[in-house]
Amino acid sequence: MSTAATIDKISSIIDQNKDALIARLAEAVEIPSVSGSAKYRPQVVEMAKWMAKSLESIGCENIQFKELGNQKLDGQDVGLPPVVFADYKSGGAGKKTLLIYGHYDVQPANKSDGWNTEPFKLVHDEKTGRLYGRGSTDDKGPIIGWINTIEAHRQAGIELPVNLKFCFEGMEESGSVGLDGLIENEIKNGSFFDGVDAACISDNYWLGTKKPCITHGLRGIQYFKLSISGPGADLHSGLFGGVVHEPMSDLFQIMSRLVTPAGEILIPGISDLVRPLTDEEFNRYQIMDFTVKDMDDATGSSTTIADDKEKILMARMRYPSLSLHGIEGAFSEAGTKTVIPAKVIGKFSLRLVPDMTPDKVVELVEKYVQSEWKKIGSKNTLKLDAEPGGKPWLADPNHWNYEAAIRATEKIYGVKPDLTREGGSIPVALTIADILGKNLLLLPLGRADDGAHSTNEKIDILNYIEGTKLLGAYLHEVAAATS
Amino acid sequence: MSTAATIDKISSIIDQNKDALIARLAEAVEIPSVSGSAKYRPQVVEMAKWMAKSLESIGCENIQFKELGNQKLDGQDVGLPPVVFADYKSGGAGKKTLLIYGHYDVQPANKSDGWNTEPFKLVHDEKTGRLYGRGSTDDKGPIIGWINTIEAHRQAGIELPVNLKFCFEGMEESGSVGLDGLIENEIKNGSFFDGVDAACISDNYWLGTKKPCITHGLRGIQYFKLSISGPGADLHSGLFGGVVHEPMSDLFQIMSRLVTPAGEILIPGISDLVRPLTDEEFNRYQIMDFTVKDMDDATGSSTTIADDKEKILMARMRYPSLSLHGIEGAFSEAGTKTVIPAKVIGKFSLRLVPDMTPDKVVELVEKYVQSEWKKIGSKNTLKLDAEPGGKPWLADPNHWNYEAAIRATEKIYGVKPDLTREGGSIPVALTIADILGKNLLLLPLGRADDGAHSTNEKIDILNYIEGTKLLGAYLHEVAAATS
Ligand SMILES: [Zn+2]
Ligand SMILES: [Zn+2]
Ligand SMILES: [Zn+2]
Ligand SMILES: [Zn+2]
Structure with missing residues (x-):
């Protein structure tokens, strides 16, 4: 089967599974894995077990709970949630190996903060096609997307075209305590991260609400x-x-x-x-799906220093x-x-x-x-x-890892994704890119208006389902890409 | 008797009364008349009664409690302490009338704040000759000074050479709530303040610790x-x-x-x-008892902008x-x-x-x-x-009110007092000077290091006793001065 035909097949199975995939996300959202509060620590650990069980069900091997010791939280001495490692070994030699990072912990949420629905219950709004719930987009939806796509491959009887190494953290929303040391340890010869060719993190958002993007830089x-x-x-x-x-x-x-x-x-x-601006880079800002009004909406004011889109985007990104x-x-x-x-x-x-x-x-x-x-x-x-500083991060968007993600986006969404950079920092991205020394891709599933750390967090069903397809398509494009 | 002989006689009686005068101050300090806290409001009223009783005992007439209504404090609706009015009418016509203002409330104090002794007990430190206790210098010592000197006149059988009108407030440390309105009301023809020739407030401090001063300006x-x-x-x-x-x-x-x-x-x-600097004014700074080190001690640092005494004093005062x-x-x-x-x-x-x-x-x-x-x-x-502003205040130091205070200081302390201005504002001084439209004199009894609003507030016995004499001498010099 051609790459395109394979992707089509997987995608159609994902479409058929839609209700089950939403139910799977609902199961995860119901576990309030809030890492920032001692009283929810058992639920964070419960979520780690849920992840392990799910990974096992789709054929992952070598599932490990990497323990990180204890921490002082809310006046108590509590155990840190484990980092969950898992291998998905594809049959046959010479296949690329991708590291997939995600996090299974979530931000705190209380209905009284201003939620319209129970935060730890996934609520399907039929009218808007949105799934409301804490963690729906940050980061349970995306990490479950990986599980969903592997499951679809198994149902289709199609071998995964790459090897995967999963690293799912339970402390991302609370400073990723202990993660740096673990990754540094596991990078040595014969350790978990040995042999990784590139990495992918799905834990950020589209620049707007309509056009997919791929992110290759952080300030x-x-x-x-x-x-x-x-x-x-x-x-x-x-x-x-x-x-x-x-x-x-x-x-x-x-x-x-x-x-x-x-x-x-x-x-x-x-x-x-x-670094000086090149024409190639400037062109990226010109075609980005973004307007001055989008920025004004985001700031709740008309206070941009520049009055044109490109300057505003460059002020944030470059x-x-x-x-x-x-x-x-x-x-x-x-x-x-x-x-x-x-x-x-x-x-x-x-x-x-x-x-x-x-x-x-x-x-x-x-x-x-x-x-x-x-x-x-x-x-x-x-x-x-x-204070201790954080370096900027910029990946080469012409790397095969990016080429694969761009082609996969074109296949699933029918549009060339924007190549964005983000103004903030994502410390774990820096850690992974730095320690691994390999190309890292940020492949967002959700939209700018998902409200990741806010009340009424949501993911659009479209983003969840097409995003699941995108992850599958990406794996095939990675396999097809010339490294 | 000459003015000088009269002053000597009064002074010697004050010296004889020393122990009784300290006992009187001790009685007052033991009433914790803290105006800033609802729970002490009964004690503030008790102090008002103590004042009235003392004023009566020395022959004051027309003693009135001017009620000011209620206030919201610590979540309670509490009555404001009264302003105590009293007349001391001297026999004979053509005598000057002075308004004397002071306050009988005090700042809060708890031993646990860092006091070495019980704050509401007057403790006599024999080694240093100091009297420690909340209110000893701010402002119970000075207002009792007036009572002491009138008492001495009565004991000596010497008629007071001027008429006095006392206005003692119980809310000075808490914003003088209601005072402005009262004074404005009582300034009309036939009201309490009618006929006042000048005013005197003893509620500030020497510039240093050795040389007396008289204060004629506030920023x-x-x-x-x-x-x-x-x-x-x-x-x-x-x-x-x-x-x-x-x-x-x-x-x-x-x-x-x-x-x-x-x-x-x-x-x-x-x-x-x-206002431009005159030679007469500059000379005042030159002779002031003050050094750069005094300022460094006060700030706990060597951070003065100027390096010479006159510039430092002018920066604060003018x-x-x-x-x-x-x-x-x-x-x-x-x-x-x-x-x-x-x-x-x-x-x-x-x-x-x-x-x-x-x-x-x-x-x-x-x-x-x-x-x-x-x-x-x-x-x-x-x-x-x-915000609502406060005007600067500057009195003419060549007025008879000041000449009298200067001569009295020379008689009691044997030195010409410094003519100072203060950098801060004393709102009540402004109110009195403004509404009265008469010359106002600030005649401090205590020293710069008394710690008025701090822990271990004290007044030196010397300042309390010589200060009492000074108030008496001042009255005679006022009477002798040509208006
Ligand atoms: Zn996240
Ligand atoms: Zn987050
Ligand atoms: Zn005072
Ligand atoms: Zn005070």
Whole structure:
């Protein structure tokens, strides 16, 4: 059978299974695997077992619970949920091996937060074709998509064209505690990740609501704490205003020199690190399914710095930014207080893009802040602390892994997907790309309006079912692609 | 008898009464008249009765409890403590009439706050000659000083040379609720304050710990809230950093343009309002008992903008200042958070000096902020709110009221007092000076290190006893002065 015919066959079985696939997702959503709260920890473990059982039912081998020790949570000492490993070994030699990462834990949810339905019950809204429930799109729908497509292959009697290695985590929504160490351990010769050719994560979203996308980049981050201290204690502005160098005045001087209201970063050397824009890349922004109105809807305002779509998209995806987040130690409540704060800590961060690195950014910021500080001539004391940084990530979208995903999307959705980059960071993506040293693909199933961490989280049935087909098609295109 | 001989006689009786005067203060300190807490309200009223009884015992007439209605406090509806009025009518016509203001309520105090002794028990430290206890210096010591000196006159058989009108408040530490209205009411013809020639308040402190001072000025205040809003809700800096005009970037631009790190106010027109320095005034700073080290001790640091005494004193007393207090709505906790706050409210205030007025300052700040805002070119929305302002106050130190206080100080302490101005505001002083339209004198009894609103509040026995003498001497010098 041709790749196209195989994909068609699998897809038609998935269509036939539709009700059962929704029922499978419903079963998973009913397990409130909230990783952020000690009282739900048994349910997170229950969800790990549910995953293991499902993986076993579709023929996975070598299913392992990788234990990560304990953590302190809500004042209790609780065991961390296991990372679930599983192999799907395809018959025959010379097949590619893909690493599939996903997470089976979810964000907290209470009906009283503003949900229209019970969050831990999958509710099918017939009118909109949506499935509401916590985890429906983040990330239970996508990880169950993998199970669904393998099941369809078995029902069709079609051998999977690649080997799969599953890595399903139960702590993603709570900082992926312990994951880095585990992956580093399992990358050695003969360990679990040995022999992986590329990786795929389905844990993000389309840029909008209509056109599928594939994501090949993420911005990194470097967070800073700028402390300025002087007086031994907070002072009264009546007695000391005008007398002393006020840490707040100093802080406002320094922080106002970091970025302009138009978002221009004033730190010398930063813009030199930004990889130049190519015509190929610019063309991606031009064809992206996105409007200024989409951004205004997302911010609930008309406050974009740029007025055209391409500039807005590039500001999010391919340029660095610097945001001032707040001040620790100053008066922050409602009302009036005539205090001169003795020690204030300004918080700001930069979003990093290739070829910025946290180290280089820290060096440039430190140099600039110190040189501006000298100009200020204050008797106060300045200290700049850099938090551990996260590198930007950018994958080559011309890699066979991407070519396969693009072709699979074209087959299932009949449209070339947008090649997007995201403005935020997904630490686990960075970990996997970094430690593995292989091409990583982000292949979203859900839409921008799914409300992943919000109330009334949903996945459209279309995205769940076509997404399941997409994962299957992707595997065949991977097999067909020239590596 | 000459004025000098009369003062000597009164003073020697005060010396003889020393133990009884300390016992009287001890009695008052034992009544925890904390106005800021509903549970102490009965004790505040008890203190009002104690005052009335004491005033009666020294021959005051027309003792009245002026009721001010109720207030909401700690979730309860409680009665406001009364303002205690009393007349001391001296025999004979043509005598001057002084208004004496003081307050019988105190700041909260708990031993667990860090007191070395029980706060509501007057403890005599024999080694240092200090009397520790809440209210000892603020303001029970000074108001009892008036009672002590009248008592001494009666014991000496010497007629008081002036008429006195006492106004003792029980809400000073809690915003003087209701006082303004009462004073305005009682200023009319035939009402309590009718016929007052000048006023005296003993509710502040020496500039240092060694040399007495008399205070003839206070800075005013104008507080501002600068709101900048844009996005409909807080945004994530990963998704929106670089895309939108961030209210925080705008706020830092505006607020950093208000004042330099060296305390220079950048608002055009402000410095033009500051009354020029005269040689007579400059000389006052030169002779003031004050060193740079005193200021460093007070701030717990070496952060004065100026390096010489006169400039430091003038910065506090005769020049305006602008302090940035904080931001409401931004990230203010410990740790890191990558938020773009949707609405931030910057808080800042100016300390005002003659001839600045709140109205004029609001006008200049509004004009400047709006013109800087236009330069910024942000799509966000700015709003500037001015709180009710307080005018600066400056009395003529060549008035007979001051001449009398200066001569009295020279007699009792053997030194010419410093003529100081204070950097903060004392709202009640402004009210009295304003509504009365008469010369007001601030005649402190305690020292800079008394810790009025702090733990281990104290008054030195020397200040309490010599202060009592000073009040007596002042009355005679007032009588002797040519009006
Ligand atoms: Zn997720
Ligand atoms: Zn999530
Ligand atoms: Zn006071
Ligand atoms: Zn006080």
